Amino acid sequence: MTATNDKPFDLTIRNGRISNADGTFHADIGIRGGVIAHVAPDLPPGARDVDAMGRWVLPGGIDSHCHIEQLSGMGVMCADDFYSGTVSAAFGGTTTILSFAAQHRADSIPEVVAAYGKLAREKAVIDYGFHLILTNPDETALREHLPKVIREGITSLKVYMTYDKLKLDDYQLLEVMSVAGEEGALVMMHAENHDMIRWIAHRLLERGHAAPKFHAVAHDALAESEATNRAIALARLADVPVLIVHVAGRETVDVIRNARRLGAAVYAESCPQYLFLEAADSDKPGMEGAKFCCSPPPRDADSQEAVWAGLKDGTLGVYSSDHAPYRFDASGKLPKGDATTFKEMANGVPGIELRLPLLFSEGVMKGRLGIEEFVALTSTNHARMYGLAPRKGAIAVGADADIVLWNPERTVEVSAAMLHDNVGYTPYEGRVLQGWPEQVFSRGRCVVRDNALQVERGTGEYIARGRPDPLDSRPAASLERGRFSELVGLSRGN
Ligand code: URP
Ligand code: ZN
Ligand code: ZN
Numbered sequence: 248m249t250a251t252n253d254k255p256f257d258l259t260i261r262n263g264r265i266s267n268a269d270g271t272f273h274a275d276i277g278i279r280g281g282v283i284a285h286v287a288p289d290l291p292p293g294a295r296d297v298d299a300m301g302r303w304v305l306p307g308g309i310d311s312h313c314h315i316e317q318l319s320g321m322g323v324m325c326a327d328d329f330y331s332g333t334v335s336a337a338f339g340g341t342t343t344i345l346s347f348a349a350q351h352r353a354d355s356i357p358e359v360v361a362a363y364g365k366l367a368r369e370k371a372v373i374d375y376g377f378h379l380i381l382t383n384p385d386e387t388a389l390r391e392h393l394p395k396v397i398r399e400g401i402t403s404l405k406v407y408m409t410y411d412k413l414k415l416d417d418y419q420l421l422e423v424m425s426v427a428g429e430e431g432a433l434v435m436m437h438a439e440n441h442d443m444i445r446w447i448a449h450r451l452l453e454r455g456h457a458a459p460k461f462h463a464v465a466h467d468a469l470a471e472s473e474a475t476n477r478a479i480a481l482a483r484l485a486d487v488p489v490l491i492v493h494v495a496g497r498e499t500v501d502v503i504r505n506a507r508r509l510g511a512a513v514y515a516e517s518c519p520q521y522l523f524l525e526a527a528d529s530d531k532p533g534m535e536g537a538k539f540c541c542s543p544p545p546r547d548a549d550s551q552e553a554v555w556a557g558l559k560d561g562t563l564g565v566y567s568s569d570h571a572p573y574r575f576d577a578s579g580k581l582p583k584g585d586a587t588t589f590k591e592m593a594n595g596v597p598g599i600e601l602r603l604p605l606l607f608s609e610g611v612m613k614g615r616l617g618i619e620e621f622v623a624l625t626s627t628n629h630a631r632m633y634g635l636a637p638r639k640g641a642i643a644v645g646a647d648a649d650i651v652l653w654n655p656e657r658t659v660e661v662s663a664a665m666l667h668d669n670v671g672y673t674p675y676e677g678r679v680l681q682g683w684p685e686q687v688f689s690r691g692r693c694v695v696r697d698n699a700l701q702v703e704r705g706t707g708e709y710i711a712r713g714r715p716d717p718l719d720s721r722p723a724a725s726l727e728r729g730r731f732s733e734l735v736g737l738s739r740g741n
Contacts, residue, residue: 256284256293258691260650263304266618267641268627276304278648281690286644297686299652305622306642307342307373307649307689308603309629312435312492312516312567314595315346316366319571320382320413323579323593326572326669329370330704332599335668337694339600340684342373342649343639343710345629347405349380352412356381356392360401364709371707372700373689374649376635378435379404382413384423393423394430400711402634403433405492408474409441409542417481424485433632433715434482435490435516438474438499439466439543448590457588459536463526463544465589468496471543475499479506479513486732488512488717490632493569495521495543497553504562514632514717516565519598519605520545521554524674534587537580539674541571542594555615558624564718565632566624568602571595572670597670601661601680607653608680634712648691657683667700 256277265274265286277285277293315332317325327335336344348363350356356379367375379396381388381404393404406423407413415423427434448465451457456464475491479502482489494500494517506513524545529536539545557563573579573593581587598605603625610616616624630640638647659665659680663673687695694702 253284254279255291258295258297258648259290259293260297260299260304260652261290263299263302263652265304265642266622267306267643268619268623271618276642276648276650278691281648281692283642283644283646283648286642297652301656302652302654302685303618304642305651305653306626306640307651307687308340308625309343309345309635309639310336310341310568310570310599310602311345311565311629311633312518313344313346313570313599314572315344315570316363317347317349318351319593319595320407320410321593323573323582326574326579327570329367329375330372331667331669332570332572333371333373333375333707334700335600335666337373337687337689337700338667340603340651340653340687341599342651342687342689342694343375343635344373344599345376345378345633347380348377348401350382352383356388356396360396367707368705368709370704372694372702372704373707374710375707376633376710376712377401380413381406381423382415384415384419389422389426393426397430397432402431402712402715403435405435405437407437408478409437409439409444414441417477420478420481421485424482424487424489428485428487431714433488433490435492436478437493438471438478438491440470440474443467443470443473452588452590459534459540459589459592460526460530462540462589462592463529463546466542466544468498468546468550471496472498472502475502479503479511482513483511488514488715490514490516492516493518493521493543494554494557494563495550496546497550500553500557500562504557504560507562512717514565515557515563516567517554517558517563518567518569519602520569520596520674522551523605523609524596525551528674534581534585537587537592538575538672539596540589540592540594541569541596559616559620561718564624564628566602566606567629568598569595570597570599572597572668574669574671596674597668600666600668601673601675604659604680604683605675607682612655612681628718631716631718634715635710636716638710648688650688651684652686653682654685655682657685659683
């Protein structure tokens with residue numbers, strides 16, 4: 248198809264230096280009906296032309312792990328709704344989010360999914376989909392509701408190995424994995440050993456160690472690596488792929504890398520807080536340290552190096568925000584004010600807007616990552632892992648025109664005041680970043696330009712997702728198939 252034998256483009260983005268996960272080239276992009284219609288040099292004018300000279304033209308970011316308008320396991324409501332959350336995402340160069348439809352144990356899954364869908368439909372300014380958080384895998388959930396929501400486009404689910412109100416035991420995890428395997432859904436695992444954390448926390452509190460900095464002590468790196476190892480073993484037994492979310496510690500990176508070397512279908516995610524924060528940040532006067540507490544906690548410089556290495560060598564295939572926005576007051580981090588213990592603080596840090604600028608500045612501009620690696624980690628790999636490809640994740644004919652123009656020359660000093668979330672602080676206050684996403688297009692609509700929002704609330708679209716297509720060709724069963732699968736009735740939907 249040529250541009251000239253068809254209707255004119257609605258929009259042409261000219262003179263761009265375009266990077267996809269598989270290469271960089273100079274071309275114009277012709278967009279029609281929200282979709283990329285042509286990518287080639289010297290395209291004819293569109294109804295609107297945008298000059299991208301001097302800008303890096305990248306696929307819109309996909310943030311596949313963020314908590315928006317969600318009630319946490321501890322019963323705390325996020326500070327961001329689907330308006331502030333998606334506006335903040337867009338200003339940071341993200342054009343699609345996958346957040347959570349979170350079941351609490353008494354909830355009916357179809358009702359949960361419908362409720363989150365309604366909230367997002369009325370408010371989101373960019374495209375969105377959901378993962379299910381599953382906390383009560385009873386017979387109805389396993390046999391009826393889970394297969395139904397997976398078939399309707401929620402093709403991934405998150406399960407927890409810790410938190411009293413969320414955790415599943417190993418038997419339940421196997422049951423969930425087996426259904427996910429049959430339906431072709433991806434299991435995302437919050438892997439921390441519940442009893443290790445509980446035991447340390449109990450002893451700390453008994454001795455009066457209640458300040459925020461003790462959160463990182465309680466969530467020891469061994470709790471993370473042990474649970475990760477166990478999650479991988481369970482997934483191997485159930486013969487399904489698993490994705491370990493928010494990897495923080497060196498030992499966990501090593502556990503995942505080793506399992507992958509054995510051929511296991513194990514995938515993993517890390518987040519800005521594990522590259523740019525440390526446990527020491529939570530050691531601040533008063534309650535200030537609570538702003539840096541999430542689970543698993545940021546660790547130390549050595550673990551930061553391990554996370555960088557894991558992102559570089561493919562051990563960690565996706566980089567998400569795990570935006571978990573809680574205000575620094577009684578509605579969020581500090582239910583009992585200054586008397587709040589580390590066990591009572593809401594867990595989580597904000598990061599939906601700074602996820603990409605932080606990695607662009609500290610990764611790409613400082614030479615730790617190539618621009619194609621940046622695109623893979625922030626967009627393309629999410630699209631594949633979570634069944635959004637080929638619609639999302641690349642600048643290619645037929646894909647949605649989700650495109651971000653980055654100015655590599657722009658220097659920005661981070662402050663909470665410049666961000667668009669509803670949190671009121673940022674753990675990255677005062678950092679100076681090189682490079683910034685200046686123009687953001689979602690399905691060809693300009694969402695952000697001249698530092699201003701250009702679209703109305705409710706204009707984002709729900710994306711019913713297809714089957715996850717894991718990032719490499721390792722079969723889930725590369726280690727196990729044939730051992731006992733038939734005897735115990737394990738069958739794969741693919
Ligand atoms: O501390 C965190 N990460 N809170 C958000 C909930 C979760 O487990 O992802
Ligand atoms: Zn988690
Ligand atoms: Zn999370």
